[in-house]
Amino acid sequence: MKTLMLTVVLLVVAAGAPVAADLDLGEDFPVVGKPQSVFLAGVEDASTLTLWVIYSPTSETQTEEEVGRFTTDGRIDWSPSRFGIATLTARDADDTVVVGENVAILFAATPIAGVLVMVFAGVLLFAGAVVSMWSVLSSGVPERLQRIDT
Amino acid sequence: MSEVRGSWGSKLGFILAASGSAIGLGNIVFFSSNAYKYGGGAFYVPYLVALFLIGIPVMILELGAGRFARRSMPNALYQMAGKRAEVAGWFGALNASIITMYYIAILAWILGMWVGSLGALWQASPVEAFGLSSGELSNSMSYFFNMISSQRPLLYVVLIWAANILIIIRGAKSIEAVVKIFVPLMWVMMVVLIIRGVTLPGGIEGILYLFTPDFSVMADVGIWKGAFSQMFFTLSLGFGIMMAYASYLPRKNDDVLSATTISFLNCSFEYIAGLAIFSLLFAFAIAPKASSLSMIFFVVPEGIAEFPVLVGIFGFLFFTLLLMAGLTSSVSLVESVVLSVIDKFDLPRMKVLVGVFLVGLAGSVLFVLPQVVDPGLSDDGTLGFTLVDLFDHWAFGYGLLICGLFELIILGWLHDIDALLVFINESSRVKLGSKFRFLVRYILPLVIVCILVLSAVDEITGGLYGNAMETGGYSGLHFVAFAGWIVFSLGGAVLFTMLKRRDGGGGA
Numbered sequence: 215m216k217t218l219m220l221t222v223v224l225l226v227v228a229a230g231a232p233v234a235a236d237l238d239l240g241e242d243f244p245v246v247g248k249p250q251s252v253f254l255a256g257v258e259d260a261s262t263l264t265l266w267v268i269y270s271p272t273s274e275t276q277t278e279e280e281v282g283r284f285t286t287d288g289r290i291d292w293s294p295s296r297f298g299i300a301t302l303t304a305r306d307a308d309d310t311v312v313v314g315e316n317v318a319i320l321f322a323a324t325p326i327a328g329v330l331v332m333v334f335a336g337v338l339l340f341a342g343a344v345v346s347m348w349s350v351l352s353s354g355v356p357e358r359l360q361r362i363d364t
Numbered sequence: 365m366s367e368v369r370g371s372w373g374s375k376l377g378f379i380l381a382a383s384g385s386a387i388g389l390g391n392i393v394f395f396s397s398n399a400y401k402y403g404g405g406a407f408y409v410p411y412l413v414a415l416f417l418i419g420i421p422v423m424i425l426e427l428g429a430g431r432f433a434r435r436s437m438p439n440a441l442y443q444m445a446g447k448r449a450e451v452a453g454w455f456g457a458l459n460a461s462i463i464t465m466y467y468i469a470i471l472a473w474i475l476g477m478w479v480g481s482l483g484a485l486w487q488a489s490p491v492e493a494f495g496l497s498s499g500e501l502s503n504s505m506s507y508f509f510n511m512i513s514s515q516r517p518l519l520y521v522v523l524i525w526a527a528n529i530l531i532i533i534r535g536a537k538s539i540e541a542v543v544k545i546f547v548p549l550m551w552v553m554m555v556v557l558i559i560r561g562v563t564l565p566g567g568i569e570g571i572l573y574l575f576t577p578d579f580s581v582m583a584d585v586g587i588w589k590g591a592f593s594q595m596f597f598t599l600s601l602g603f604g605i606m607m608a609y610a611s612y613l614p615r616k617n618d619d620v621l622s623a624t625t626i627s628f629l630n631c632s633f634e635y636i637a638g639l640a641i642f643s644l645l646f647a648f649a650i651a652p653k654a655s656s657l658s659m660i661f662f663v664v665p666e667g668i669a670e671f672p673v674l675v676g677i678f679g680f681l682f683f684t685l686l687l688m689a690g691l692t693s694s695v696s697l698v699e700s701v702v703l704s705v706i707d708k709f710d711l712p713r714m715k716v717l718v719g720v721f722l723v724g725l726a727g728s729v730l731f732v733l734p735q736v737v738d739p740g741l742s743d744d745g746t747l748g749f750t751l752v753d754l755f756d757h758w759a760f761g762y763g764l765l766i767c768g769l770f771e772l773i774i775l776g777w778l779h780d781i782d783a784l785l786v787f788i789n790e791s792s793r794v795k796l797g798s799k800f801r802f803l804v805r806y807i808l809p810l811v812i813v814c815i816l817v818l819s820a821v822d823e824i825t826g827g828l829y830g831n832a833m834e835t836g837g838y839s840g841l842h843f844v845a846f847a848g849w850i851v852f853s854l855g856g857a858v859l860f861t862m863l864k865r866r867d868g869g870g871g872a
Binding site for chain 2 (some may be wrong): 242243270271272273274275297298299301316317318320321324325327328329331332335336338339340342343346347349350351
């Protein structure tokens, strides 16, 4: 069990930023490879801040990517490169997180491999469970044994 | 002293009890955490391989050995291979008792969250905690840290221990009666959560994330290590639980079929738990925290809090589910320790229960100590939570695998493996042959040794686990935990082995 260290610090730092700062996406669920706008509101000069994306935060496959600087009116275009959970952060020149937002990035198209693994695993596990359970229950009345410990 | 040993009233009772033991917080919490940690689908494929390569074979061995010796782990291993093997058995039993102590501490915190789920946890205004002002933490996180830094968990720990003792007071019979209600209910509740998860926008995509393999990261040995460790833990292997439960089985039992059924039931439950949690993760775009426990204490409650309606009911259902899953596993942990002592010293069950209750309660209290050691939450917050973290690393991360390795060496090399296979084959429809023997003697030990060596190398190069933790004046706590684990498990194992046996023999 790992400690809470990394993300709690991130969360506290991000949440401790000016209350008015806010990151907003054009769409609730961004899609891999599809450009969309990210809006930053509630800061005096948005052009001093940079948008960063952490894909799969706190996982072993975590990667970080610098998207670029916001325009003065607090806008930047971003095209997600990986599916999964990601954390968007607006950071200042000292790399301090001003505001953060989690997003779930969707696949560009239904992943066939994922569907196949899901169906294969589901059929294997549930059919296996049902067949073996049925075999256990249909294999006769158990011998009831009372062992004497001496 | 002579006492009648109980037996399972039905095959269904045994299967439900064993699967109830295997299905626990590990399925709901650790599976989802590991699946997320190792990249979703990149984890699931190695996990399936691990089920067939290590999960089912070791389960067959544990059931066969328990039924063969009709004893709990230390005594079964003694009977099969003498004193050296008994040390290994007690190491497993005492390592399992450490896990029992903090597992029950975690259950006490779950009971605290369950109480919160009746109202306070879902209140609209954020609660304050640890000197951090309102709004700095999510409600579930604030509620959790407020609760663990109060005296309430001390009461909860007593209640959970009492519940465990009440459930196992009559041995197999009372366990069977409880699991026949709890285990099916757990399935029903998880299905309710899935239905809610997949009907939310983004829920289906979360599920696809869990199963879509990312071949670019699957070559990483760490992912395979995580999958194999998860399989060992989720099936309750290396605890001595399956041997203890199998010792209650009738003379004739199909161990191959039983092991397959328990493993499939366990992994099916893990499958649906994954569906429920990953759909919620995506629907509410929640990034799990670094801690495994964060999944149940923060992530899912945050998701539930976002439900448009019936927040209280879903929250209550979720924590009730966790309590049930945890209780069916903790009773098996307690029972395996109780049975180990009864089998060796031939003491009355009630006397052993009282002893285990008092020692176990003292240990669990240590893990719920509410003293705040890190108000900034840069680590775990309280002394108790920090100790859970440290002991879990050793007892869970290393102890179970070491015990599993000992079992394989004892059953494969020190004991006559052919005699055990003949015994298993006598009442099994699927016969185990030379390939299974080769697997037990060579492949499985090699796999576990590789996992342990890779982990130890990380430990040596990165420093002893926990050395960088903030523990508010408690310097060297990480070393105390490591030493405590060694002394309790290994030192205790040597001591228990040396104590005079009063079970009337049955040695090798």
